[in-house]
Amino acid sequence: MFVAYRITLQLLNFETMDLSKIKMVVTDMDGTLLNSDHQVSAKFFSLFESLKKKDIKFVAASGRQYHSIVDKLAAIKNDIIVIAENGGVAKQYGKELLVTPLPNATKNEVIAILNGVENVHPVLCGKDNAYITNKSTMFEQKLKEYYTNYKVLDNLNDFDGEIVKIAIYHFKNSEKYIYPKVFHLENELQVKISGANWVDISSKNANKGYALEKVMQENNILPHELLVFGDYNNDLEMLALADYSFAMKNAHPKVLKLANYHTESNDNFGVERILEQLINSK
Structure with a gap:
């Protein structure tokens, strides 16, 4: 059941906020729209119907695979725009708008670096499938939350199909154990700490x-018609596009610093609170 709430406007920096011109809402998934159990609230789906009636477009933007995003939002999947794989893929109502592949030579370079790092789990992310090795059953179980469609290979170096991203997982901490090994690639590639356990590398x-x-x-x-929610470093570029950029209370310090506004955490209906204000402003 959705809990009744009151918002302290001054605390959340809303004094001059006017959402009446908003025509598009964009939200990250993990740590933002999804709670800590990786679930979307029933309240959100109810609010979505109100957004739709007011002709406000909705975009789900995630590091997740496209299929994983639409599985989470299955009830509304035909009415939303999806940005998947940290921007490597974008689809509007099922129509492909954008695919930005990672060159095969770059894939091999990154895999060579990771072969020298202990306890990391790379994922080759294609437009429709993800690819992993069979070295960790525990990681494969974790992967299923984020990648609905995947295949297990003997060797990632042998895969020569198109990929849009390499996602790298560490069970303890991505910023401490993965990022220092790959940050030198930032001059030529996107290297993003996209969650507490993930680093993503893409074009x-x-x-x-x-x-x-x-x-x-x-x-x-x-920009003044755009409302964006995010919580981690892979959200920074999209937050910078919106006049109404919101950091979740649980966000990374860089996101809290960049965003123009703050809202409550993903476990305290941070997105839903603002959407309700948006709908009431119309």
């Missing part, structure tokens, strides 16, 4: 902000 143009710019152009959306 320089494959980020949520770049993909969102394409979506905005497709739908004639201006």
